[in-house]
Amino acid sequence: MVFITVGSLSAQVSNTSNENKNNKSQDSIIPDKNSADNELKEIVVSASRKAEILDEVPSSVTLLSKKQIQQQLSISSNLSDILGATVPGLGFTTNxxxxxxxxxxxxxxxxxxDGxxxxxxxxxxxxxxRSLDPSVLDRVEVIKGATAIYGNGADGGxxxxxxxxxxxxxxxxxxxxxGTAFSLIKPKETAGFFVSQLFTGKLNKFDYVVSGRYEETGLYRDAKGRVLSPEYGMNDLKNWNAFAKIGYDFNSNNRLELMYNYFESTQHTDYIAKAGVYGNFDSPTIGVKGQRPGEPEGTPYNHNASLSYTGExxxxxxxxxxxLYxxxxxxxxxxSDFFENNGQPATQSKKLGFRLNLNSPYELSSLVSGNITYGLDILSDITDTHLTDGRLVIPEMKMNNLAPYFQIKNMFGPDLVLKTGLRLENVNIDVPDYTTIGIRNYVNGTYVGGxxxxxxxxxxxxxxxxxAGLRYTKWNLFKPFVSFSxxxxxxxxxxxxxxxKENTVNNTSIKAVTANNYEFGFSGAxxxxSYEGAVYYSTSKLGxxxxYVDGNPQISRSPEKIYGFELSAKYRLHSKVDIGANYSFTEGKRELATQKVYLGGDRINPPKITAFTTFRPLEDWAIFLQMISTTGRDRFQPVNGAYTYGTGPIKSFTAFNLSSSYTFKEKSTIRFGIENLFNKDYYTVISQWQSNNMNYVKENGTRLTVSFAQSF
Known part of the structure; x- marks a missing residue:
């Protein structure tokens, strides 16, 4: 195992050059005293759309390795949980x-x-x-801060x-x-199970990966044994994932690869939500027996396919x-009754895109060299929202996006990296004629806008x-970078x-969001x-x-400023023991006509503190203990005695998770994980800032996952 320290990165990443050839637990790999020098040699592709070592990336990056994903998967199969527990700067899981x-x-x-x-x-x-099952992941790459290299939608990274x-x-x-998973507080009806199968190999010039996984989650209960609310809940889900990747090597320089992934996650439960009382700690929203109207909520399908050609x-x-994807x-x-005459909304999105990426090296002298990455992105996105009874809520919006880009990477000697780049976005969106549906005003119960x-x-x-970004890597003790994007x-x-409310689309107040991100960071060992840190400042003239206006959600367009910092460290306490921790802080305000106000909890998460220890009592046995904590956030005063959307105070909490794996006979592995080890009774972050009765939901109580894996 090695510990990567780049910008705001705090992750354990398996060193591919030291992978255990017998499929033993990779926790048994012990880095030498110089491992900090090797950490930044890990390869990342998402930062500039080409493979490069982290040591040459002038921005904050978090990598989650296959091993770390598996470590978290033993605790929870929800990708929101996995990312929230491991990525500094990313908000808390919603559960x-x-x-x-x-x-x-x-x-x-x-x-x-895969792009x-x-x-x-x-x-x-x-x-x-939650767009695929984490069991098919080789790694996750998280690029932080406004990102010009990928365009539309990457405001935060x-x-x-x-x-x-x-x-x-x-x-x-x-x-x-x-494997199976169930509550340890009140196991009745909570038992779920999962099975998965993976095949992979190489036949002459063909190579392949084919896998499938099926999971049923069972009921989720809080620390008092009460069934959690089924609305947007993880209760009683049936999850399917089918994945295939087939490659063909024409020769050592030319490769063709086809990828397909199918993901389905739908809820089949006999419970309905019973609203709690917001602000009353002992009155959460829970699930009670009842018939849920409509079709099973969730993701009935998510198809992804791509055909890629790579030529060196x-x-x-x-x-x-x-x-082509x-x-x-x-x-x-x-x-729900949110729409007039009730209904169940469904959002459908179809994307067809093409990416062309080229990379050309150059060398001006023995001290100045680099490469130019350039290309073109083409994307067609058709999205609409309709009710399952056929009524149209949001018309079929057709977006065509054409974006040429280039990125220049300059190496001034072995230690100084300068990157600069441009991307030109050209977006056209066609909206057909349509008629709005009435939306419920929850203040007075009437329907408006229809x-x-x-x-x-x-x-x-x-x-x-x-x-643009600049990074200096000469000193192992302190490797700084600055960037703007x-x-x-x-x-x-x-x-x-x-x-x-206007009768033409062109009369609506629709404007794009552009954000500027400034960052200073460092890493060292x-x-x-080993340690790292980053300070960032982000602005947008029109955020x-x-x-909520008259009980309905709307978008407020106003200038915004967001700032924060992240700190991480890891220490090798013993040849068998690693410890580490990180701290993330974010704050933000928007400017109104007469004052500046804090951004709500839907944008700004409270400070996040995570810590871990990894203990390897035996070569093939690893134990991982993790802490997740917050000091809370309280920025708003109630209006007429009540908090509005996004303004609810967030109370402090600290929870622990545990996972362990043991490999025997080289190819057989037993894993177990315990979520909320000490059965902490607390509310999710989202349930606190949403500040309404129906969404006032607690976190999971103690939940155990046990599995057995056999490799061949």
Missing amino acids: RTQNLGQTLRGRRVLVMI IPQSTPLRDGAKDM LINYITKKPNPDKKISGTTEA NFIGKTDVNAT FQDYLTLINY GVAVNGGALDFNALMFN QSFSVADLGLVLRAA FEKL ASYV
Whole structure:
């Protein structure tokens, strides 16, 4: 194991050069005293769309290795949980199928699978983090701060899920795994199970990975044994994931690869939500027996497919990568009276895109060299929201995005890296004629806004985004970097159209969000200690914050400023014991006509403190203990005795998780994990800032996961 320390990175990452060839537990790998020098040699591809070592990346990056993902998967199979527990700067988990409010440094994050966008910027459903099963991941790359290199939607950064790669050493190998999970507080009806199968290998010039996983989660209970609310809940989910990747090597320089992933997660439960009393600690929203109306909520399907060609020295020394990709995604939320005459909304998004990426090296002298990365992104995104009875809520928005870009990487000697780049966004969105549906005003119970005939039209957005970064790597004790980057996104156009009062699209107040991100960071190592830190400042002249007006959600457009810092450290206490911790702090305000006000909890998470220790009593036995904590956040005063959306105070809490794995006979592994080890009784962060009765939901009580895996 090695500990990566870049910017705001705090992760344990397996060193690929030292992987155990017999599939033993990688926790048995002990780095030598110089491992800190090797940590920054880890390869990352998402920062500049080409493979490069972390030592040459002038920005904050978090890498989650396959081993760390498995470590967290033994505790929870929810990717929102996994990322919230491991990525500094990312918001706390919601413990829901929805990742609403789980921002990255106070801004929206772009989620991708192998570079295929999962986020739906035209109508943000906040379900993009749970877009596949974590068991198919080889690693996760998180790039923090406004990101010009990927464009629309990456205001706070990006999360790129990198799927598994084939094993080229055998014609066929694989792993079979089965397990169960259940509450230790009141096990009745909580038992779930999962089974998975993986095959991988190489046959002549073909290589492949094929896997499948099925999971049923059972009921989730809080620390008192009460059933958690089923709305957006993880209760009684049926999760399917099918994954295949097939590659063909024409020769050592040319490769063709086809990838497909299918993900489904729907809820099949006999429980309905019973509203609690917000602010009363002993009165949470719970699940009680009852018939849920409508179709099973969740994600009925998420199809992702890509065809990629990679050519090294394609023209001279220029490398090329061309990828054609496709996504078809559908999500359903709960049936409710939010819309006039009731209904169940479904958001569908279909994406078809093409990426052309080229890289050409250059050398001006023995002291000045580098490379130029350049290319073109083309994306078609069709998104709409409709009710399952056929009524249209948000019309079929058709977005065409054309974006050329280039990035220059300059090496001045072996220790100084300078990066600069530009991206030109050209976005066109066509909106057809439509008629709005009435939306419930929860203040007085009436329906407003319905029956407005809106004339469609074309919306055009253009933006030139710039980024630059400088990193100096000579001193192992202190490796600083500075960076500036811009981002561009269309701020939830669907929400604006849903409540449109104007009779034409061109009369609505629709403007893009552009953000500027400034950052200073450093990493360093001294003997057994490694550490890193970053300070950042982000501005946007026209931000996008959700506010409730007359009981309905709307987008408030006003200038925003966000700032914060992240600190991480790890220490090798003993040859068998590692300890580490990190701290993330974010704050933000927006400017109104007469005053500055804090950004709400849906944007700004409270300070996050995580700590861990890894203990290896035996070569094949590893124990991992993790702490997640917050000091809370209280920035707002109640209005007329009540808190509004996003303003509820967040109380402090501290919880612990435990996981362990033991490998015997080289290929057989037993794993177990305990979520909320000491059965801490507390509310989720999102349930506190949402400040309403129906969403006042507690976290899981103690929950055990046990599994057995057999490799061959």
